[in-house]
Amino acid sequence: MPVNLRIPGPTPCPEDVLQAGAKPMMNHRGPEFRDIMFRTHTRLQTVFQTKNDIIMLTTSGTGGLEAAVANIVSPGDRVLCVSIGAFGDRFTQICEAYGAKVTKMQVPWGHAANPDEIAKALDADPSIKAVTVTHNETSTGVTNDIASIAKVVKGHDKLILVDAVSSLSCIPVLVDAWQCDVVVTASQKGFMVPPGLAFVSVSAAAWEANKAAKSPRFYFDFKRHKDSLARGETPWTPGMSLFFSLDLALDKLLKEGMENVYARHASIAKHTRKQIKSIGCTLFCADPKFASNTVTAINAPAGIDTNKLVEILRKEENTVVGEGQAALSGKIFRLGHMGYVTQKDLDDAIQAVKRALAKMGAQVPA
């Protein structure tokens, strides 16, 4: 029986997508790869719902976040960093590493950011140049209302940089309609491709900011990538096998239809939230309205060490789930349901959790 890989990324990939990645190498500056570059760029624009340029980087999601900062933020720029969990903290740390003056809005883990609070923070400090925010916080299973947040940020004429690593292609992200300036995602979540590629959309306002941005950058430099993309190339050797996989994965996503993809994620997530209650667990997300459609963070029954639970699931149930991160270590566990996933995958995982909890002596409903 194959492992039921239910961590919130890297996610399982369809067998044919993996096989596409095993194609022989070719010239990364030749006509065949050029076609792949143009084709994937155009289809990424469809998935991003944008006409913006999309920069395709050989790096993981964190590299994509760093690219967003290095290309937009200069040392001394005031940035409002909205964090609702571990990945919001990471985006904040990157801004700090690049010498930004950071105003951190720390939202308690389990909660979503409040757009009104963001408006207040922007009113209070007109020197703020940009706002960083996580769309879907993988550490807590909470999805921010980026539409409303972007409305506030753009209403204040600031730049908005969005971490959409664990949302885009699973949950609607309307990059143009919401006026998101920089949106970062990566290959190993909803795109059903192994890790190693990040995709970053760049708005006209972001390009303006990029011209003036003074942080050092070379590998991640947006302008060099844009200039190369005009020729169907990347400035440096790309992760070609990952592009081969992406090419097919985009076919599959668009063939299913993005509305159907979103509906599938919503349905599986709703089912998951319902089922975990039936085994005596509760949702970590404070307000079900903001519960994520890609990852569910779960409070185990009282007295259960979730790190031990995760270990039993791995060793005895062939089921790999996410642990709690940072202060949540041992307190929650997380089920990923993004990308190449069916309701049965989650039913199987939840039954495995139920058996493991029973072994651990938890009170599990019959």
Add this chain to the structure above:
Amino acid sequence: MPVNLRIPGPTPCPEDVLQAGAKPMMNHRGPEFRDIMFRTHTRLQTVFQTKNDIIMLTTSGTGGLEAAVANIVSPGDRVLCVSIGAFGDRFTQICEAYGAKVTKMQVPWGHAANPDEIAKALDADPSIKAVTVTHNETSTGVTNDIASIAKVVKGHDKLILVDAVSSLSCIPVLVDAWQCDVVVTASQKGFMVPPGLAFVSVSAAAWEANKAAKSPRFYFDFKRHKDSLARGETPWTPGMSLFFSLDLALDKLLKEGMENVYARHASIAKHTRKQIKSIGCTLFCADPKFASNTVTAINAPAGIDTNKLVEILRKEENTVVGEGQAALSGKIFRLGHMGYVTQKDLDDAIQAVKRALAKMGAQVPA
């Protein structure tokens, strides 16, 4: 007939190495992947001939070069950048992007750097902190004598940062014996793995410099990688499929034996240099003593536009070779012979070149 891919990287990969990359995803922080991380790190140390830490980055070779600079060089540091071609220029540009005060030693393309000239430059300016140098210059087919250059640089108690992207694992690089501080290589050349991973060795002196280095960095930060590696992890999601391939490719390299791998490269290169003369071409490298064992840059017979030659080879001979870069565009072409390569691959390519040259009306010996 499969394409004879003779560009100097990405290079062909063995079929089983490609298939290893198509294995299902797993937890990148689980025990199975941890084993792969530890195992590849140890075997990379063997190939690097070093006891130093080796940082494994999900990025291409250029990202590895940037990591070297971002982790060692601070804005305002004086750096001697030795360039013998396009990739030496790139290393220089990265230093400039990070605000280094660059003293550029520009060696005419086709020539190797002279260690005595480097000694003079270091004598002339004691403020120089570090030297960047390319081991094997892919754009010109010239290999620098890093042993002698490192002796000079370390004799002056400076740091030496080496681009070994197209040499390491094909040509001996004795990281510890030569006292190289930072040595960068990548997966898609001699390692026979698709592009997307870079490996960077870091000496004790480089770690000391790293502590004081003030350039912004996060994704590429050596310290974060070292701390994670102690647990068999990477700080950010790694390019897992590439690590699966690397794991097997290292098996194959070490099974063949590095001395045999070096001898194979030397023998094929020598044969290639001899054969190109037999078809009326000459070596671009000014002094055969410095001719590369991984890529041969070739002057076509008088009157031949090498860009046209490259196109004919691709369209009519199923053979993909490298064009001349920058000022050498149309003037030279390049044959890669690194990694997964046999003498027959080169014989086939050279016969294809011979036929193409004849079609173009060149005087080709019978």
